[in-house]
Structure formats: C-alpha cells, structure tokens
Amino acid sequence: MYTRTRIRTAILATTAAALLPLTAACSSSEQGTAERGVAPQQSVTEDAAPAEEPVEEKAPDTELAVGDGFRYKDGVLLTVTGINRLNATDFGEFDLKPGVDKTGFRVLLDVTNNAKTPLDLDTWGVNAQGATTGGQTEFVSAEKGSKQMTGRLAPGKKGSFTFEYALAKKDGAEVVFTMTRVDDSVDILAEDPHWTGTIK
Template structure:
C-alpha cells in the first residue's frame, strides 16, 4: 500500500517531470485568499491525521493540470517573492470620478483602475522604480489604453522601507467589445529577479 507521502508526491508530479523541474526557476509562491482557512479545515501535510481515503478526497482531488501554478492568481491573492517581498492585487474598479484635466474613456471603452499593494518583507529598501505593471484583455484579447487620471491615483514609484507597505494604482480603458475581464502582469527587474522565471499574473473582472 502506498504511503501518504508517496501519494502527495504523485499528486504533485503526476508522472511528469516538467512541473517539478519548473521549481528551478520560480521567483516565489502564491498565497491565495482564503487558503489559511482551507488549511485549517483539512491538514494535507505528510504528517496529516487524515485516513488515506480522506486525504485523497480532501487533498488530492485535483489533477496537476487543474491546480493553478503559483504565477496564476486571482484578485485578492498575494505573490510572495523568494526574498520576502509581497505583492497583492486588491481590486479592479470601474472609473467613475475624474478631475477637471483627467483623461476620460471614449464611449465605446470601459475605464477602470487597478489597485495593488507591495509589502517590503526584505531587510533593505525596495526600489519599485525597477518594477512594472501591464494589463491586457482576458476574454478575447484586446490592448488597453492608458489614461492619465490624477484623482485618486498613486503611481508605482519610489522606495519602500523594510517592513512597510506601499499602495499603488494604474488607470486604463478597455474596449467594451473585449469584455470586462483583464489580466494584470507584474514584472520585477531588480537584482533579485529571475529573468528565466514566469512573472505573476492576476486575472479579474472590472467591478
């Protein structure tokens, strides 16, 4: 009879080395919203007290192809870099308030604001001028148009001290024909970045 630890390894690798080898170039791990509660409700570790059948039911029901990679996230999820820096996309909101000189979306466009936070969990200042954020339509493609909106905006720039958190925004518009779902990509380009690793992506709907 297979041990629980062996079953865990099978579920993770599922007969292919591709997913396991990808660990050689991973910039970090995902912390998914609600995962703490899920881990309390089912102990899926190798020392779990669950029976073998219960472990398979509660922890091994998803195939590796169904499990989301650490770089594929939803709004509210956090990506934790290997050095301790954390980034969370917190919301995608429809733009409704504009200043006198702000850009406004065209009639056939949906204007929106992406908000995210970066927490410096490292021991030295974090220069976010070496980070970049980009977006694209997720439903059937589509490029976004950047908007210059000062009312309520906070561009990602400057430095974050150790232990501190910065909040930032980006304002853009997407053609209504391309739906309301977007993909947000964060690219890190400082000396802690692994250029061979995938960047984290957040997929969400404009609310």
C-alpha cells in the same frame, strides 16, 4: 557512408542535447510563491466516510486571482486587492479620459517590503490586457484616488498603489494584470505573476 537521413538525425540529436540544459534551467526557475485565500474545510462526521472527489490540478504560483498575493523569495509581497470601474466623476478636467467605446478601470496593488533592503519601485513594469477575447488596454489618468508607484519602499513598510487603464467594451470585463520586477533579486527569465479578475 552516411545517408542524408542519418546526417539529419545526427544533427537534430546534437541540437536537442545542447538545448536540454538551457530548457531545463528555464522551466525550473521561479521567482516566488502564491499566497491564496484558503477555503473553509467541510466537517466530516465519524460515521460518514469522506466522499472521494476528483483531484484538481494545482494552478501555477504565477496564475492568481484578485485578492491573492505573490511572495518573492526575498520576502517582497504583492497583492492585487481590486479591479474597479472608473466613473465619469473620477476624472478631472485635465485627466486623460477613455473614449465612449471603452471602459476605464483602476487596478489596486499593495506592496509589502519584507526584504532587508529598500525596494526601488521605479524598476517595476506593469501590463494589463483583456482576458475574455483578448484586447490591448491603454493608459488613462484619473488623479482623484490615484497613487503612483514610484520612489523607494523601506524594509518593513507597506505601500498601496494604483494603475489606470481603459479597455474596449467589445473585449468584455475580464482583465489580466501582470507585474514585472527587474532587479538583482529575481531571475528575469522566470515567469511573472499574473492576476485575473473582473472589472467591478
């Protein structure tokens, strides 16, 4: 006769065995790889032995800095080239401006289509959040210098686009920007690339 503890243990073991393949599949999936800037190597003389340095854990390919690229498996390359502060002179009369307690900023993104088929830019999702103490952003509009990401990008072509936001000043100047690609070329369950940087 089974005791309550033995029955509970058997149920947990069965549940864990059922979830293991799903968990392993999700954790091993990836959409692409990071392309980071390479720091210059230090020269070492023949007489001097290289100093031992602690091995730094490699950041995930989806955790990027401004200036880094993320290359999808089909060759599409995304690069956040800047996170720039929007000034009062950047807004026109009919633009949607941030409140006095918020900082307006613009994310600059390059998209290079190295895939063999046209890239539908209307299927992408974007998100920006505060990265200092958290904080939600809101969309603003600044027509001067903006370039909406829309339409189709032909194979072998590169496009530069902008996204405008505002973040509460109390939430600092660090921002994490996320791109989500939704089409048949990617695994939608895989982690999206994130770029973290300071509003300049």
